[in-house]
Amino acid sequence: DARVTQTPRHKVTEMGQEVTMRCQPILGHNTVFWYRQTMMQGLELLAYFRNRAPLDDSGMPKDRFSAEMPDATLATLKIQPSEPRDSAVYFCASGLVGGVAKNIQYFGAGTRLSVL
Amino acid sequence: KQEVTQIPAALSVPEGENLVLNCSFTDSAIYNLQWFRQDPGKGLTSLLLIQSSQREQTSGRLNASLDKSSGRSTLYIAASQPGDSATYLCALPLGSGNTPLVFGKGTRLSVIA
Numbered sequence: 459d460a461r462v463t464q465t466p467r468h469k470v471t472e473m474g475q476e477v478t479m480r481c482q483p484i485l486g487h488n489t490v491f492w493y494r495q496t497m498m499q500g501l502e503l504l505a506y507f508r509n510r511a512p513l514d515d516s517g518m519p520k521d522r523f524s525a526e527m528p529d530a531t532l533a534t535l536k537i538q539p540s541e542p543r544d545s546a547v548y549f550c551a552s553g554l555v556g557g558v559a560k561n562i563q564y565f566g567a568g569t570r571l572s573v574l
Numbered sequence: 575k576q577e578v579t580q581i582p583a584a585l586s587v588p589e590g591e592n593l594v595l596n597c598s599f600t601d602s603a604i605y606n607l608q609w610f611r612q613d614p615g616k617g618l619t620s621l622l623l624i625q626s627s628q629r630e631q632t633s634g635r636l637n638a639s640l641d642k643s644s645g646r647s648t649l650y651i652a653a654s655q656p657g658d659s660a661t662y663l664c665a666l667p668l669g670s671g672n673t674p675l676v677f678g679k680g681t682r683l684s685v686i687a
Contacts, residue, residue, distance in 0.1 A: 462617070489672045501663070501677040514674065549617060553672040561606055561672050565617035 460484045464550050464566035472574050476538040479569045481550030482531055490533045491551040491563060492525055501549070507533065508555065540573045547571070576601045576666055580678035587654055588686050595649040595681045597664035602642045605670050609638050609649050612661045612680065621662075622649070654685045 463482040471477055483490050492504040494517075505515035505525040515525060522544075524536045537544055547570050551563040577600045587593050597607070606625045610618040622631045622638040624647070630639040637650040647664055661682045665675035 491674060500679040501665075501675075503674040506674055551618075555671045561667065562608075562620050562623060563672065563675065565610075565619070567615075567617045570615075 460564075462550055462552050462564050462566035464548075464569050466569060467567060468570045468572075470572045470574065471540055473541055474539040475573075476536065477540045477544075477571060477573075479535045479548055479550075479571075481533040481535075481552075481566060483533065483550070483552030484564055485531070487552035487554055487564075489553045489555055490527060491553075492533070492535050493549045493551065495547045495549060495568070504535070504548075537571075540571075542573045545571055545573050576604075576668070576676045578664060578666060578676055578678040580662075580664060580681050582681060583679065584682040584684075586684040586686060589654060589656060591654050591685075592650070592652050593654055593683070595651070595662050595683070597647040597649070597678055599645045599647075599666055602645050604642060604666050606667060607638075607640055607647050608665045608675070609636075609647075610663045610665060612663060614660075618663065651683075654683075656685045656687045659683055659685050 465480045489508045491506040493501050495501045504517045507527050510527040527533045547568045549568045551565045553563040579598045581596050604626050608623045609621045611621050612618050624631045624640045635652040640647045661680040663677050663680040665677045667673045
């Protein structure tokens, strides 16, 4: 049963600490998205990659957030230093461009981050 | 810039009732529209995807319609069940192919047994 796997599922940290979230996309998917969900703003795009190359990271605060794909099976989202306003649920999604299943994004279960 | 609005924000209905969830969008030049379901503490599950050339899509008790000219989509749920309780989100891609989605804030549905 192919799925997007995110770790950790929950993270509580103190302000100023570094946070790293990981995502394993579905094998064979060539597009990976990072979204953030808050009560106030809903779901918003942070960054996305195609074939491991970043296409858009305009949704991320550049001074503290960074997103990478070290290889096709791993995407990471880092926050350094973290702030209380970063508290949210961070979702990773993957999908394909082209083919029957195009345009469908498959979401992981999310990482719930609390910054104290 | 595409903006997506979902009304109502929350809805409570008795089991067995048919219901309609609404989604409106500001830019009618769309490629497709998706409806997702989100259970508490879980990720999003795609329910239906309607291409811009289609008027509706059906899956079991779910029927989604699309009216591009008026910037509206509806999700019809027939014979609602307590297991349908979840948040339903509609989303539109920024471009063709698998591109980032712009989401509404969702409608939280409670089906009371």
